Amino acid sequence: MNDFSLSLFDLVRCLSRAMDLIDSHLVQHHERVAVIAGHLAKELGFSLEERRNLLLAGLLHDSGALSLEERLGALSFDSDSEFHRHAEIGFRLLKDFNVEGFEPLDEVARIIRYHHLPWREKNPEVSFSSQVLLLADRLSVLVGPQRTVLGEAESILGKVEELSGELFAPEALAALRRLSHKEFFWLEASQPRIRFEKSAWRIRNLEGLKEMGRLFAKVIDFRSRFTATHTSGVAVSAEMLGRFCGMSEKDCGLLWVAGCFHDLGKLAVPNEILEKPKALNEAEFNVVRAHTFHTYSVLEAIPSLHLVNTWASFHHERLDGKGYPFHLGAGDLSLGSRVMAVADVFTALSEDRPYRTGMDPERMRGILEQMALGGALDSNVVATLGENHRELDQMRASTQAKALEEYRAFGVSTGNA
Ligand SMILES: [Fe+2]
Ligand SMILES: [Fe+2]
Ligand SMILES: [Fe+2]
Incomplete structure (x- = not known):
């Protein structure tokens, strides 16, 4: 299948934007780091490939900071082992991905x-790109979304200079100094x-998009043992249910991808809420309830994924208009969206927590x-699920068991485990 072309960066940016919705202090942090790192890399004469890797690293660098506390902690300048924890988890989340047409994301x-390792520790394993990322990350914290940045530039530069040879590589700082006169x-x-460069770095087939889906699923699910396998279960259930409902093979593949994306907006929900052992209060429930809106608004940036977006983001909409957040009705919900809604409830009820x-x-x-009788879910889709329940449930269970094994091998405890 070669009938689409998506920017790898646009997709990764969706992931980073969703992560940064978790708190107002973090808005655009990942993107800011990527932009600063990109400028530094260009100034330092990095090759195109080195720049590409650094940009991707910038967009994803804090994906291992699983809880809100860790995300905010990562902004602080007090270096301690916490930094190494989220950097190590980020490393393990991202290694081994091999998106069609790209080298594996290992680099x-x-x-x-190593994006928090001080330069003075001079670890031979650490590439210069990590040092540039460290400088970009700290600059991002100091710059923030202020509109008076030109008035602050000198004092920011001064603060960073103080740490030259300690935290920051002198060569990276020299590049910053050369850039610093440019408004x-x-x-x-x-x-x-x-x-x-729009022409480069594109995903051109379903396999590449699926690999991105796998990456999204891992970043979304592995934040917490409470969600560790949910996305994998929904993706495979939606794909199979779509097939049983007579959807084309291509659409079933895209349904699988939509399943991987469906809870993207949960990245905006702090783990402290996801893992709360007691019932959620109203404010916390409202944070959770916003998740499909976030999935929708983040994916909206990629117009060619519009259909996939509707399948992913409408999974809490109901045919009778009583779902959320858009309160769509039967006339607005396509078969793919109806399948996803059933796959989500089916997985949520069937999976072990x-x-x-x-x-x-x-x-x-x-x-x-x-739920079908009451007018919330599509009765044909629910009947099709009933007719094929055994096969569907076996596939769901084995897929989630595999995901759980992977999660356990990943070996991250998130506090309540
Ligand atoms: Fe970090
Ligand atoms: Fe950061
Ligand atoms: Fe959901």
Whole structure:
């Protein structure tokens, strides 16, 4: 299948934007770091490939900071082992991905692994790109989204200079000094906008898009043992259910991708809420309820993914208009969106959670049938699920078991585990 062309960076930017929605202090942090790192890399004469890897590392560098506390901690200048933890987790999340047409993301992962290691520690494993990323990250914190950045530039430069030879590599700082007389640099750092060479770095087939889907699923799910396998379960259930409903093979592949994206907006929900052992209060519930809006608004930046976006983001919409956040009705919800809504409820009820085992099939089917009868879910899709339940459930369970194994091998405890 070769009938689409998507920018790898646009996709990765969706992931980083969703991550940065978690708190107002973090808005555009990843993008800002990528822009600053890009300017430094150009000034330092990095090759195109080195720049590409550094930009990707900038957009993804804090993906291993799983909780809100860690995300905010990563902004602080007090260096301690916490830094190494999120950098190490980020490394493990991203290594081994091999998106069609690109080298494996191993180098990107390695850059991220050492993005908080002070220059003075001179670890031979650390590439210069990690040092540039470290400088870009600290600059991003100092610059922030302020509009008065030109007035602050000198004092920011002064603060950074103090740490030359300690935290920062002198060569990277020399590049910053050369850039620092350009207003353009500071203004872009403050209001980041990444410009990519649009012709390069594109995903051109379904396999490449699926690999991106796998990456999204891992970053979304592995934040917490409570969600560790949910995305994998929804993706495979939606794909199979779409097939049983007569959708084309191409659409079933795209449904799988939409399944990987469906809870993208959950990256904006702090782990402290995802893992809360007690019932959520109203404010916390409102944060959770916003997640499909975030999925939608982040993916909206890629017009060619519009259909996939509607399949992904409308999974809490209901045919009777009582879903959220758009309150769409039957006339607005395509078969793909209806399949995704059923796949999400089916997976949520059937999957084992850390605090309970999955519901037995009879009860689960009873609930789905009630939801169809009540006008919330599509009755044909629910009936098709009923007819093929055994096969679907086996695939769901084995896919989630595999994801759980991967999560355990990943070996990250998020506090409540
Ligand atoms: Fe970091
Ligand atoms: Fe950061
Ligand atoms: Fe959801």
